[in-house]
Amino acid sequence: MTVESLSVNLPERSYDIKIGPGLLAQSGALIAPFLNQKRVFVLTDETVAALHLDALRDGLQAQGIKMQALALPAGEKTKGWAGLEKAVEWLIEQRVERSDMVVAFGGGVIGDLAGFAAAILRRGVEFIQIPTSLLAQVDSSVGGKTGINSVQGKNLIGAFHQPQLVLADTDVLNTLDPRQFLSGYGEVVKYGLLGDADFFGWLEKHGPLMAAGDQEKRIHAIRGSCEMKAGIVARDEKEHGERALLNLGHTFGHALEAATGYSDRLLHGEAVAIGCALAFELSQRLGLCSQEDPSRVRLHLAAMGMKKDMADIAGDLPDADGLIRLMGQDKKVSNGKIAFILARGIGAAFVEKDVDMDVVRAVLKDGLNGR
Numbered sequence: 001m002t003v004e005s006l007s008v009n010l011p012e013r014s015y016d017i018k019i020g021p022g023l024l025a026q027s028g029a030l031i032a033p034f035l036n037q038k039r040v041f042v043l044t045d046e047t048v049a050a051l052h053l054d055a056l057r058d059g060l061q062a063q064g065i066k067m068q069a070l071a072l073p074a075g076e077k078t079k080g081w082a083g084l085e086k087a088v089e090w091l092i093e094q095r096v097e098r099s100d101m102v103v104a105f106g107g108g109v110i111g112d113l114a115g116f117a118a119a120i121l122r123r124g125v126e127f128i129q130i131p132t133s134l135l136a137q138v139d140s141s142v143g144g145k146t147g148i149n150s151v152q153g154k155n156l157i158g159a160f161h162q163p164q165l166v167l168a169d170t171d172v173l174n175t176l177d178p179r180q181f182l183s184g185y186g187e188v189v190k191y192g193l194l195g196d197a198d199f200f201g202w203l204e205k206h207g208p209l210m211a212a213g214d215q216e217k218r219i220h221a222i223r224g225s226c227e228m229k230a231g232i233v234a235r236d237e238k239e240h241g242e243r244a245l246l247n248l249g250h251t252f253g254h255a256l257e258a259a260t261g262y263s264d265r266l267l268h269g270e271a272v273a274i275g276c277a278l279a280f281e282l283s284q285r286l287g288l289c290s291q292e293d294p295s296r297v298r299l300h301l302a303a304m305g306m307k308k309d310m311a312d313i314a315g316d317l318p319d320a321d322g323l324i325r326l327m328g329q330d331k332k333v334s335n336g337k338i339a340f341i342l343a344r345g346i347g348a349a350f351v352e353k354d355v356d357m358d359v360v361r362a363v364l365k366d367g368l369n370g371r
Helices: 029-033 047-059 081-093 108-123 134-140 172-174 178-195 199-211 217-233 242-245 248-257 268-285 293-301 320-327 359-370
Strands: 004-008 015-020 039-047 068-073 103-106 127-130 145-150 153-160 165-169 340-343 350-351
Touching: 004 068, 004 217, 039 047, 039 108, 039 248, 047 068, 047 103, 047 172, 047 242, 068 081, 081 108, 081 145, 081 199, 081 340, 103 108, 103 320, 108 127, 108 134, 108 145, 108 153, 108 320, 127 134, 134 172, 134 178, 134 217, 153 248, 165 242, 165 350, 172 217, 172 359, 178 199, 178 217, 178 242, 178 268, 178 340, 178 350, 199 320, 217 242, 217 340, 242 340, 242 350, 268 293, 268 340, 320 340, 320 359
Parallel strands: 015 165, 039 068, 039 103, 103 127, 127 165
Antiparallel strands: 004 015, 145 153, 340 350
């Protein structure tokens, strides 16, 4: 099975995304051209380290590249000030120079945290993304958004810092538990819903095979997601316009993540999936899309065995007004107004900055009443 390659074309620093099996074994050969010294500094988490760090070390050693690694606790709670401080102080202790390379080896939490640590260390150190979760391979490793969460909300502290290279080894997905894999699939679905109805149709047909382990279907879905994101990022790197479409499902989803304390009660991709369903429900109630569209979204999520409604979230949630207050901390708020990504149909998303909040409140109340 061949490795796929595509580029994120930016004016000053384009980079490649490699997708396919066996990339950890090839990591030394692929990373060596970017190094000034034959050494890298890896930030990972304890779960990924136990499963895959030896394979990465072997791949690097094949080219004589030395590796130092720090494994942080797995989970969203690491993506905060304490985790960032530990990572940065460790890199300083290792005497990382501006010409050195940091490697983010893990899921979205590690990718965001390590990228931000690289961005601020010595006013900017280069880094490479080796994403190990489906969510990171299709979304968070691409596009240069890095950062940490605040107690006030998700991803409120961060910087744009593009990687030098992204290596998405599809073999490592075989070690994900089914819930983590499906969490990442929430971001895959998002790409079809926001801008490619044909891709969503392909997912309806092939998504179950992908979840069952079909390698070719996984590569196709990852490439399709990355191609769409790369195109949007190339046109709008700093999110002044079109890139905001990538937040489909996130306004609702981030509020639900905050409401559940960024815990295992609700994984990020699960929140995005529920958020996409809510965004389509809101769009339908505003008369923007047909009644069939939100039903089709939920039907596909259900067919994949995913969370699709607030009723699928265990434990208590705030009331509708409490959730709206959490949305008010979203980084997309402008002039006090919450921006929503709405849709005129599947594959036809757009940004709306003036939404009737009474309709939003009604959607949330109905969702909460279904619990």
